[in-house]
Amino acid sequence: MKGKFETLIDQDTPVLVDFYADWCGPCQMMAPVLKEVAQEMGDKVKVIKIDVDKNQPIAQRFGVRSIPTLILFKNGKVVENKAGVMTKRDLAQMIERAS
Template sequence: MKGKFEELVSQDTPVLVDFYADWCGPCQMMAPVLKEIAGELGDKVKIIKIDVDRNQPVAQRFGVRGIPHFILFKGGEIKWQKGGAMSKRELTAAIEGVQ
Protein backbone atom coordinates (compact mmCIF):
# COMPACT_ATOMS: atom_id res chain seq x y z
CA MET A 1 0.00 0.00 0.00
CA LYS A 2 2.73 2.45 0.96
CA GLY A 3 4.41 2.40 -2.45
CA LYS A 4 1.16 2.86 -4.35
CA PHE A 5 0.00 5.54 -1.93
CA GLU A 6 3.27 7.47 -2.34
CA GLU A 7 2.92 7.20 -6.10
CA LEU A 8 -0.65 8.54 -6.01
CA VAL A 9 0.04 11.57 -3.81
CA SER A 10 3.24 12.53 -5.63
CA GLN A 11 1.39 13.64 -8.75
CA ASP A 12 1.32 17.24 -9.97
CA THR A 13 -2.48 17.10 -9.86
CA PRO A 14 -3.89 17.75 -6.37
CA VAL A 15 -4.93 14.55 -4.60
CA LEU A 16 -7.60 14.75 -1.90
CA VAL A 17 -7.39 11.80 0.48
CA ASP A 18 -10.58 11.01 2.38
CA PHE A 19 -9.88 8.96 5.50
CA TYR A 20 -13.17 7.27 6.38
CA ALA A 21 -14.87 4.16 7.78
CA ASP A 22 -18.03 2.43 6.61
CA TRP A 23 -19.64 2.73 10.07
CA CYS A 24 -19.04 6.50 10.30
CA GLY A 25 -22.21 8.60 9.82
CA PRO A 26 -20.44 11.89 8.96
CA CYS A 27 -18.25 9.97 6.48
CA GLN A 28 -21.38 8.66 4.75
CA MET A 29 -22.73 12.23 4.57
CA MET A 30 -19.53 13.36 2.84
CA ALA A 31 -19.65 10.68 0.10
CA PRO A 32 -22.18 12.49 -2.17
CA VAL A 33 -20.34 15.80 -1.59
CA LEU A 34 -17.08 14.25 -2.76
CA LYS A 35 -18.83 12.72 -5.76
CA GLU A 36 -20.20 16.15 -6.74
CA ILE A 37 -16.77 17.74 -6.38
CA ALA A 38 -15.19 15.01 -8.51
CA GLY A 39 -17.85 15.55 -11.17
CA GLU A 40 -17.43 19.33 -11.20
CA LEU A 41 -13.64 19.53 -11.02
CA GLY A 42 -12.97 16.51 -13.24
CA ASP A 43 -9.26 16.02 -13.88
CA LYS A 44 -8.27 19.05 -11.76
CA VAL A 45 -8.26 16.79 -8.69
CA LYS A 46 -8.00 13.13 -7.85
CA ILE A 47 -10.02 11.93 -4.85
CA ILE A 48 -9.04 8.72 -3.12
CA LYS A 49 -10.68 7.11 -0.14
CA ILE A 50 -8.74 5.30 2.58
CA ASP A 51 -10.67 3.04 4.95
CA VAL A 52 -8.99 3.60 8.33
CA ASP A 53 -10.06 0.16 9.57
CA ARG A 54 -8.27 -1.58 6.69
CA ASN A 55 -5.30 0.80 6.42
CA GLN A 56 -4.41 1.73 9.98
CA PRO A 57 -0.68 2.26 9.30
CA VAL A 58 -1.42 4.98 6.71
CA ALA A 59 -3.92 6.70 9.01
CA GLN A 60 -1.46 6.56 11.93
CA ARG A 61 1.36 7.88 9.77
CA PHE A 62 -0.61 11.06 9.09
CA GLY A 63 -1.94 11.41 12.63
CA VAL A 64 -5.56 10.77 11.71
CA ARG A 65 -7.38 10.50 15.04
CA GLY A 66 -10.96 11.25 13.97
CA ILE A 67 -12.91 10.70 10.79
CA PRO A 68 -13.76 11.91 8.31
CA HIS A 69 -10.35 13.49 7.86
CA PHE A 70 -9.16 15.07 4.62
CA ILE A 71 -5.58 15.65 3.49
CA LEU A 72 -4.80 17.43 0.23
CA PHE A 73 -1.49 16.53 -1.40
CA LYS A 74 0.28 18.03 -4.36
CA GLY A 75 3.67 16.81 -5.53
CA GLY A 76 3.91 14.53 -2.50
CA GLU A 77 3.53 17.39 0.00
CA ILE A 78 0.63 18.04 2.33
CA LYS A 79 -0.92 21.35 1.26
CA TRP A 80 -4.02 21.32 3.48
CA GLN A 81 -5.76 19.09 5.98
CA LYS A 82 -8.83 19.18 8.15
CA GLY A 83 -10.96 16.79 10.13
CA GLY A 84 -14.71 16.54 10.32
CA ALA A 85 -17.58 16.89 7.89
CA MET A 86 -17.49 20.10 5.89
CA SER A 87 -19.26 21.91 3.12
CA LYS A 88 -18.70 21.36 -0.56
CA ARG A 89 -17.68 25.02 -0.81
CA GLU A 90 -14.96 24.63 1.84
CA LEU A 91 -13.49 21.52 0.21
CA THR A 92 -13.64 23.04 -3.28
CA ALA A 93 -11.91 26.22 -2.06
CA ALA A 94 -9.10 24.16 -0.51
CA ILE A 95 -8.60 22.19 -3.72
CA GLU A 96 -8.68 25.27 -5.95
CA GLY A 97 -6.26 27.02 -3.61
CA VAL A 98 -3.43 24.61 -4.49
CA GLN A 99 -3.83 24.45 -8.25
Protein backbone atom coordinates in the same frame (compact mmCIF):
# COMPACT_ATOMS: atom_id res chain seq x y z
CA MET B 1 11.31 2.72 -3.47
CA LYS B 2 7.89 4.32 -3.31
CA GLY B 3 4.85 2.39 -2.16
CA LYS B 4 1.51 2.45 -3.96
CA PHE B 5 0.14 5.25 -1.74
CA GLU B 6 3.19 7.46 -2.29
CA THR B 7 2.87 6.99 -6.06
CA LEU B 8 -0.79 8.04 -5.90
CA ILE B 9 -0.15 11.27 -3.97
CA ASP B 10 3.06 12.32 -5.73
CA GLN B 11 1.43 14.23 -8.60
CA ASP B 12 1.28 17.78 -9.95
CA THR B 13 -2.50 17.60 -9.73
CA PRO B 14 -3.87 18.00 -6.19
CA VAL B 15 -4.86 14.67 -4.65
CA LEU B 16 -7.59 14.73 -2.00
CA VAL B 17 -7.44 11.76 0.34
CA ASP B 18 -10.60 10.99 2.31
CA PHE B 19 -9.80 8.96 5.43
CA TYR B 20 -13.11 7.32 6.36
CA ALA B 21 -14.79 4.22 7.81
CA ASP B 22 -17.94 2.47 6.61
CA TRP B 23 -19.56 2.71 10.07
CA CYS B 24 -18.95 6.47 10.39
CA GLY B 25 -22.08 8.62 9.99
CA PRO B 26 -20.29 11.90 9.16
CA CYS B 27 -18.16 9.97 6.60
CA GLN B 28 -21.35 8.81 4.90
CA MET B 29 -22.55 12.44 4.82
CA MET B 30 -19.30 13.48 3.10
CA ALA B 31 -19.40 10.77 0.41
CA PRO B 32 -21.93 12.48 -1.93
CA VAL B 33 -20.23 15.87 -1.41
CA LEU B 34 -16.85 14.39 -2.39
CA LYS B 35 -18.41 12.70 -5.41
CA GLU B 36 -19.99 15.98 -6.60
CA VAL B 37 -16.77 17.94 -6.14
CA ALA B 38 -14.77 15.27 -7.98
CA GLN B 39 -17.23 15.32 -10.90
CA GLU B 40 -17.41 19.12 -11.09
CA MET B 41 -13.67 19.70 -10.80
CA GLY B 42 -12.76 16.91 -13.20
CA ASP B 43 -9.03 16.86 -13.97
CA LYS B 44 -8.26 19.57 -11.37
CA VAL B 45 -8.26 17.02 -8.54
CA LYS B 46 -7.97 13.32 -7.90
CA VAL B 47 -10.01 11.92 -5.00
CA ILE B 48 -8.86 8.81 -3.16
CA LYS B 49 -10.75 7.13 -0.33
CA ILE B 50 -8.79 5.33 2.39
CA ASP B 51 -10.68 3.06 4.80
CA VAL B 52 -8.92 3.63 8.15
CA ASP B 53 -9.95 0.20 9.43
CA LYS B 54 -8.18 -1.52 6.52
CA ASN B 55 -5.24 0.91 6.23
CA GLN B 56 -4.26 1.79 9.80
CA PRO B 57 -0.53 2.32 9.08
CA ILE B 58 -1.28 5.06 6.51
CA ALA B 59 -3.85 6.72 8.80
CA GLN B 60 -1.35 6.66 11.69
CA ARG B 61 1.43 8.05 9.52
CA PHE B 62 -0.63 11.15 8.73
CA GLY B 63 -1.93 11.56 12.28
CA VAL B 64 -5.56 10.79 11.50
CA ARG B 65 -7.29 10.88 14.91
CA SER B 66 -10.89 11.49 13.87
CA ILE B 67 -12.86 10.73 10.75
CA PRO B 68 -13.64 11.92 8.26
CA THR B 69 -10.25 13.53 7.77
CA LEU B 70 -9.51 15.08 4.40
CA ILE B 71 -5.88 15.62 3.47
CA LEU B 72 -4.94 17.44 0.29
CA PHE B 73 -1.60 16.54 -1.24
CA LYS B 74 0.36 18.10 -4.07
CA ASN B 75 3.64 16.62 -5.31
CA GLY B 76 3.55 14.17 -2.39
CA LYS B 77 3.37 16.89 0.28
CA VAL B 78 0.48 17.79 2.58
CA VAL B 79 -1.05 21.10 1.49
CA GLU B 80 -4.09 21.12 3.80
CA ASN B 81 -5.56 18.86 6.43
CA LYS B 82 -9.16 19.13 7.69
CA ALA B 83 -11.07 16.87 10.06
CA GLY B 84 -14.86 16.68 10.09
CA VAL B 85 -17.63 17.33 7.61
CA MET B 86 -17.02 20.12 5.09
CA THR B 87 -19.39 21.92 2.76
CA LYS B 88 -19.02 21.47 -0.97
CA ARG B 89 -18.01 25.13 -1.27
CA ASP B 90 -15.27 24.87 1.38
CA LEU B 91 -13.95 21.70 -0.20
CA ALA B 92 -13.85 23.25 -3.67
CA GLN B 93 -12.04 26.34 -2.31
CA MET B 94 -9.48 24.14 -0.55
CA ILE B 95 -8.75 22.36 -3.86
CA GLU B 96 -8.62 25.64 -5.81
CA ARG B 97 -6.02 27.05 -3.40
CA ALA B 98 -3.77 24.08 -4.15
CA SER B 99 -4.24 24.17 -7.93
